[in-house]
Amino acid sequence: MSIVRTAHLRLEHWQDCLDLLTEIEQVQQVCGESKHVLARTRFNRYPALIELGRLDEAQRVLEGCLQVFSNVNDLTAQARILSALATVWKKRGDVSRAIELQRQSLAICERLPNPEERAISHGNLFIYLHTGQIEEQCH
Structure with missing residues (x-):
């Protein structure tokens, strides 16, 4: 990650x-x-796009990257894309769609040697499941 990009992210200079x-x-x-x-470079666009409220564009970027990563069998990148x-x-x-995608990410992470990726995916899934339960209780 470039220092300048990191600085823009930390300072929330999304554009x-x-x-x-x-x-x-x-x-x-x-x-x-x-x-x-x-695609690895393009993937890095999604956090800024989300923060700018450009969800459709973020989704298109991620789905395009997922296709590229699937074509080269880059499982780690595929898991990260699904989580994004x-x-x-x-x-x-x-939230139900978020849970479904995070479960797909976790399924890929379970096949990877890096336990850190699995832990992150489990944590994300927990957050979505917890959010879903709260939303169900409010209805």
Whole structure:
């Protein structure tokens, strides 16, 4: 992660972060980077897009990246994308869809050697399940 991008994220300069990522991706394209590398850069756009309320765009970016990561069998990236999509659906208020996506992410994480990815996925799923229970109690 670039220091400048990290600074924009920490300072909540969402549009500056998106502009920088666009510039990075353009340079990568000119340099002939693979679709996989470009998707890794594009994936980093989603937090800023969510914060700017551009959920449809965030979803399109994530779904496009998921296709690329699926094509090259990058399981770690696929799990992260599914978790990010869960965040998009949670922001839309569809907790059941968020839970479904987070469960898919966890299923992939269970096949990965890194326990940290599994722990994060379990934590996210807990949050969505807890949120869903609270919403059911309120209705």
